Amino acid sequence: MRFVETEIPGVVVVEPEPRSDERGAFARLHCPEEFAAAGHPFTPAQTSLSRNPAAGTLRGLHYQPTPHAETKLVRAVRGRIFDVAVDLRPDSPTHRRWTATELSAENARALLIPEGVAHGFLTLEPDTDVLYQISPAYRAGHEAGVRWDDPAFAIRWPSAPALISPRDAGYPDYRD
Template identity: 60%
Template sequence: MRLIPQAIPDVLLVEGEPAGDARGWFARLWCAETFAAAGVDFRPSQISQSMNAEAGTLRGLHFQHAPHAEAKLVRCLRGRAWDVAVDLREDSPTRHRWVGVELSPGGRRAVLIPRGFAHGFITLEPGTELLYITDHPWTPGAEGGLRWDDPALAIDWPAEPRVLSDRDRGHPLIGAGDAK
C-alpha cells in the first residue's frame, strides 16, 4: 500500500496495491507497520458504515471536540463520493484549508483524515456506501459541525446537495467559533 500526502500533507490518500491473478485481486487496506513506518499513529478503534440512497446526499462537516477527536480512514464500498477534510487545528499553517478527493470502490483508495479536522462528503451516485475506520469511538455530546457551504471555507463541491439533514443545514459558520 502507498500513503500519498495531499495538499495538506497530514491528509493522506491511502492506495491499495493489489496483487492479481485469475481469481481477481487482493490488497491490504490498512497495515500497522506501513502506517508506523510513515510516522502515522493510527490505531483503529471503531468501524462504521453509511448508506446513502440518493446521489447528492451531503453529510458534514462533522468533527469531535478534544479530548474525543478522532482520525478517520474513509473508504467507498459502493457508488462514488467526493470526500472533504477541513483543517481545524489552531496551530496549523493550513488552518481552515480543505482537501477533497473522489472515492470509489474501483479506485482501491481511501483517505486518512487526521484528528483536528472536520469531515464531510457528497455522494455522486445513488446507493453510495462509505466505510469509516476511526481511532476513537464516537462520543455523544462531543460532536461538532460546520456549514458545508461556509463562504470562509469556499469548498468546491462538485454538485449541489439534494439531501441534507436539518442538523447539517443548521451547523454554524466557521466565524461562529464552534471550530475550536
C-alpha cells in the same frame, strides 16, 4: 499501500496496491505497522458504515473536538463520493484550507483524516456505502460541525446537495 500526502498536513490519500491474477485481486487496506512506518500511526477502535441510497447526499462537515478528537480512515465500499477534509487546527499552516478526493469502490482509495480536521462527503451516485475506521471510538454527545457551504472555506463541491440533514445544513459560520 501507497501514502500520498495532500497539501494539508496529516491528511493522506491511502492507495492500495492490489495483487492480481486469474482469480481477481487482493489488496491490504490497513496495517498498523505500515501506517506507523509511513509516519501516520493509526489503529482503529471502531468501524462504522454510512449507507446512502440517493446520489447528491451530503454528510458533514463533522468532527469531534478535544478531548474526544478522532482520526478517521474513510473509504467508499460501494458507489462514489467526493470526500472533503477541512483543517480546523488553529496552529496549522493550512488552517481553514480544504482538500478533496474522489473515493470509489472501483479505485479503493481511502482518506486518512487526523484529529482537528473536519470531514464531509457528497455522494456522486446512488446506493453509495462509506466505511469509517475511527480511533478512538466515537463518543456520543460530543459531535461538532461546520457548514458545508461556509464562505470561510469556499469548498468547490461538484454540485449542490440534493439531500442534507437539518443539522448539517444548520451549522453556524465557522469562527476561529
